[in-house]
Amino acid sequence: MIALFAFLLSASAATFSHTTPLPELAANSQAVVQGVVISAETRVKGHDLETHYVIAVEQTLRGATLETVEFTLPGGKFEGKTQRFTGIPLWSEGDEVIYFVPQQAGKDTAQRVLTVDGHQLIDSLERPEFPHTSDELKVVLRK
Amino acid sequence: MLLALTLLTAPAQAWEVLQTENGDPVRFVEMPVAWTYDDSQVPSDIENDAHSSAVADSMDVWGQVEQGGVTFEKDGADANTVYWEPNWEWDDALLAITSTWATDDGEIVGFDTRINGEYANWGVDDENKMDLQNTMTHEIGHALGLDHNPELYEATMYPTASVGDLSKRELEADDGDAIRYLYGKALEEEKPLFACNASGASSSMIGVLSAAATLFLRRRKA
Numbered sequence: 001m002i003a004l005f006a007f008l009l010s011a012s013a014a015t016f017s018h019t020t021p022l023p024e025l026a027a028n029s030q031a032v033v034q035g036v037v038i039s040a041e042t043r044v045k046g047h048d049l050e051t052h053y054v055i056a057v058e059q060t061l062r063g064a065t066l067e068t069v070e071f072t073l074p075g076g077k078f079e080g081k082t083q084r085f086t087g088i089p090l091w092s093e094g095d096e097v098i099y100f101v102p103q104q105a106g107k108d109t110a111q112r113v114l115t116v117d118g119h120q121l122i123d124s125l126e127r128p129e130f131p132h133t134s135d136e137l138k139v140v141l142r143k
Numbered sequence: 144m145l146l147a148l149t150l151l152t153a154p155a156q157a158w159e160v161l162q163t164e165n166g167d168p169v170r171f172v173e174m175p176v177a178w179t180y181d182d183s184q185v186p187s188d189i190e191n192d193a194h195s196s197a198v199a200d201s202m203d204v205w206g207q208v209e210q211g212g213v214t215f216e217k218d219g220a221d222a223n224t225v226y227w228e229p230n231w232e233w234d235d236a237l238l239a240i241t242s243t244w245a246t247d248d249g250e251i252v253g254f255d256t257r258i259n260g261e262y263a264n265w266g267v268d269d270e271n272k273m274d275l276q277n278t279m280t281h282e283i284g285h286a287l288g289l290d291h292n293p294e295l296y297e298a299t300m301y302p303t304a305s306v307g308d309l310s311k312r313e314l315e316a317d318d319g320d321a322i323r324y325l326y327g328k329a330l331e332e333e334k335p336l337f338a339c340n341a342s343g344a345s346s347s348m349i350g351v352l353s354a355a356a357t358l359f360l361r362r363r364k365a
Contacts, residue, residue, distance in 0.1 A: 047255075048242065075242065081252065084161060084169065085242045086285045087302070092164070 029100040031063030037095045038068075042076030049083045051076035053091060055099055069099055157294030158321035161285075167249040170288040170325045174212070177219030178202060181226035184260050193267035194275055198225055201279035204312065205287060208319045212326035213287060223253055223286065225279070229260040238262060238278050238304070241285040254286040270307035277304055277311045289321050 026032055039054035052072045060066065074085045084090065091097060161169035180198045202215045216222075233240055237259060244253040256279070266272025284300050292300040299311040299318045314322075 081244050081246065082163070083242050083244050085240060086161070086290060090164075 026062060026100065028103060029063065030103050031066060031101040032061040032098065033057045033066055033069065033101065034059040034061060034096070034098050035069070037091045037093050037097060040076075040091055040093055042078050044078065048074060049076035049078050050074050051090065055097060061098070063101070066101070069101060071099075156317055156320060157292050157298070158300065158317050158324070159290035159292060160321060160325060161243065161288050161290050163245070163247065163249045165247075168288060168325055169243060169245045169249045170251055171213075172250045174326075175214040175216035175219065176287070177216045177222040179218050179222035179224055181224055184227035184229045186227070186260055186263075186265055188263070189265050189267070189275070194265075197267045197274075197276035198279050200312070201276050201283050204280055204314060205283055205322060208314065208322045208327075210327045211319065211322045213322060221253070223255060225256045225282075226258070227260040228257040231259045231261040233259070235259075235261070238273060239282050241282045243286065243288070251286075251288060256282045256286060264306065268309075273304065273306055274309055274312070277309055280314075281311050284318065284321075287322065288325050289318070292317060292321075 033055070035055040035057040037053055038056045040051055042049050042051045050072050051074075053070065055069045055071075057066050057068060073088050075083045075088055075090055077083075077090070082090065089097075163169060180195060182195060185194055199217065202217075205211065206213050206215055231237075239256060239258045241254060241256040243251050245251045258275075258278070262273065264272050265275055267275050280299050281304070289300050291302040292298040293302060295301060295315065295317055297310060298315045299313075300321070301311070304311060
């Protein structure tokens with residue numbers, strides 16, 4: 001079990017950013033896995049919502065083999081209202097995701113991803129350009 | 144040939160909007176959008192009251208979109224708050240972050256924008272600092288339901304900025320198109336061809352292309 005916070009993407013909802021090459025993101029991850037959301041529980045945190053996800057790993061694309069991964073992301077749905085933070089996905093049970101397991105937890109995990117070429121991310125945790133399928137991702141990761 | 148020429152000369156559009164699980168756009172239903180600015184935690188290194196004007200001006204630029212349909216009311220009832228967060232729990236690289244609260248059918252019922260109060264290089268009109276108005280204009284775009292525009296660096300909704308960058312204070316045509324899609328009365332009876340994609344990149348040009356060739360269309364979840 002790994003309870004961490006960043007480096008993740010939805011396989012069906014890839015986002016694009018020019019801030020970081022994918023190989024760099026992969027190199028800074030202890031593993032890259034593809035799996036299915038088996039639990040998504042939203043809770044109130046102060047004035048905000050956060051959702052704790054459990055992912056059942058179906059395929060390890062790179063690095064250590066893991067059975068499940070867990071992490072918590074800001075936002076969620078609670079009592080008929082959805083709180084969205086730009087760039088942060090909201091998943092439901094059954095969604096297929098690809099997850100870049102970070103080397104270590106902490107709020108600095110995305111910094112090296114996001115500050116490149118003198119630019120600073122205005123907001124969100126957007127991920128770099130991403131292959132369309134896990135097979136394509138494998139090709140990138142093997143390079 | 145004519146088709147190809149048309150495609151090559153078509154203006155680039157890349158705007159994206161926030162969507163619900165069902166693909167409906169996330170947006171305010173009623174105007175004006177009430178907002179307030181809490182400067183109680185403003186960093187001491189920002190000079191005078193320039194920060195207050197910067198925040199207000201960032202609202203105005205969205206309200207000035209021709210046929211955009213967006214209006215703001217400062218300190219109105221149930222105002223949404225822009226505030227400085229002195230204990231930044233997000234990634235250090237983030238300058239600010241906006242969250243929206245919306246119903247299942249996509250009506251925004253509130254937003255808040257928190258500005259990174261730990262970031263040490265804020266400024267206004269200073270080429271050696273990160274411009275607050277530049278950042279806030281981007282954030283208010285999110286508050287109105289716009290997502291990032293990762294294809295067009297000049298766009299206000301492009302996700303990154305650099306020190307001294309003022310370019311996002313003024314909207315690009317693409318930003319204006321997005322706001323008209325969400326709020327513009329002129330488009331009420333003229334929905335984009337592929338409105339379900341809620342993306343400028345997927346309007347008429349892609350409609351033609353998709354019929355002729357395999358084309359990857361990004362799908363963005365809520």
